[in-house]
Amino acid sequence: MKLVSYSCAADSGNRAGALLSHLDETGTHRDTVVDLRRAYALYLSDVSGDPFADGIAAVRIPADLTQFIIGGMRSREAAKQALGYVEDALARHRHAPLVESRVLLPLESVRLLAPIARPGKIVAIGANYAGHIKEGRSTGVLGELPAYPVAFLKMSSAVVGPDEAIVRSRHTQELDYEIELSMVIGKRCRDVAAENWRDVVAGFTIVNDVSMRDLIVEEKPTGVVFQGKNLDATCPLGPCIVTEDEIADPGALDIRLRVNGETRQSDNTCNMIFSCGQIIAYWSSRLTLEPGDIVTTGTTSGVAGFNRRFPERLLKHGDVVEAEIDGIGVLRNPVADEAAAHTEALPRSA
Incomplete structure (x- = not known):
C-alpha cells in the first residue's frame, strides 16, 4: 500500500488514505485516493453487517498515520481489507457509489500532506x-x-x-x-x-x-x-x-x-x-x-x-x-x- 495523509474541502481535519490507480467506468485511467476509514466501515457493514462498523473503523484506522502505525498488524490488516474491498467494487463496475460516499476521491481534489x-x-x-x-x-x-x-x-x-x-x-x-x-x-x-x-x-x-x-x-x-x-x-x-x-x-x-x-x-x-x-x-x-x-x-x-x-x-x-x-x-x-x-x-x- 501507498499510505497518505490528506485533507479536502468536504471534510474537517486530516484523514488517512491510500493511493490507487485504476480504470474508471469509461475506461479512463484515474489516480485516486481511497479513504481507508470509510472503506473499512463499508467492508465491515457489507461483509458482516456489523452495526458498529463506523466505530470499529475509527479505532482501527485513525486519521493520524503515526497512530495508524502504532496500531500495528491490526490496523494494517484493516487497511488491506478496505483497499481490497474497493478494488473488488471497481472490478464489478461499482465506481459511482464509492465516489458518492467519498470513499474514492480524485487525486486532484485532495491535498496530500x-x-x-x-x-x-x-x-x-x-x-x-x-x-x-x-x-x-x-x-x-x-x-x-x-x-x-x-x-x-x-x-x-x-x-x-x-x-x-x-x-x-x-x-x-x-x-x-x-x-x-x-x-x-x-x-x-x-x-x-x-x-x-x-x-x-x-x-x-x-x-x-x-x-x-x-x-x-x-x-x-x-x-x-x-x-x-x-x-x-x-x-x-x-x-x-x-x-x-x-x-x-x-x-x-x-x-x-x-x-x-x-x-x-x-x-x-x-x-x-x-x-x-x-x-x-x-x-x-x-x-x-x-x-x-x-x-x-x-x-x-x-x-x-x-x-x-x-x-x-x-x-x-x-x-x-x-x-x-x-x-x-x-x-x-x-x-x-x-x-x-x-x-x-x-x-x-x-
Whole structure:
C-alpha cells in the first residue's frame, strides 16, 4: 500500500488514505485516493453487517498515520481489507457509489500532506554514498569518517509535505538539495539485529534533506551542525509511505532529483555504503526508536556543494524540486524566499 495523509474541502481535519490507480467506468485511467476509514466501515457493514462498523473503523484506522502505525498488524490488516474491498467494487463496475460516499476521491481534489507530520525524531544519515563523500572532501568540509553510519538530527518543525514550499531563509545564501530514501519506524525498539531490521520498519518514504551549506561551514569549527540542517520548512517528506512488504529490495532502487526538470542527482541505492539493516542495527543500539520516527539513508553526488562550488545549482526562489524514488513516487516542492513563503502551493502533477 501507498499510505497518505490528506485533507479536502468536504471534510474537517486530516484523514488517512491510500493511493490507487485504476480504470474508471469509461475506461479512463484515474489516480485516486481511497479513504481507508470509510472503506473499512463499508467492508465491515457489507461483509458482516456489523452495526458498529463506523466505530470499529475509527479505532482501527485513525486519521493520524503515526497512530495508524502504532496500531500495528491490526490496523494494517484493516487497511488491506478496505483497499481490497474497493478494488473488488471497481472490478464489478461499482465506481459511482464509492465516489458518492467519498470513499474514492480524485487525486486532484485532495491535498496530500506530509505522511508523518511531526516525527518524534529524524535520524539523518550524513555520509553514505562515496560520490557525496568525495564532494565534501573536495572542499575540505569532510575529513576521515568513522566506520559507522554517521548521523545528525533533523527537527520535526522543518517538515513540509508535497507541493509545500521549501523556504529559502534570509539567513542563508547557499540552499542545497539532497534526495534520500528513508525508513519509517513501525514499533518501539532497541538493539535490533541487522538481519531483523524489517521487523521494526513500517515502510519507506522520501526525504529531501535540504541543507544550508554556508551555515554548515560556519558551524563546523564548533563540532555541532544544527542550523545548517534545521531551519523551518527545509525537510520535504512524502508523498506517501510505501509499506515495507511492497519494497522487495530497498538496496536496488533508482533515485533521482530534478530541479526545474533538469536531473541533478541520479544513482541507485545499491551504492549505499551502509545498508538499511546496518543503519537500523547501529542506531537502535544507541537510541530507542519509536513508531513514526524517520531514519534516512544519506544522499548521493550531484549536489550544489559547499563554498559555492556549483553556484548555478543552488536553489533560488521559483525553482521546482522533484525527488523521485522507484516504487515510492515523486516528492515535488517549489522554493520560495522567506518573504514569499506563503504563496499558493503548486498545482498537483499527475
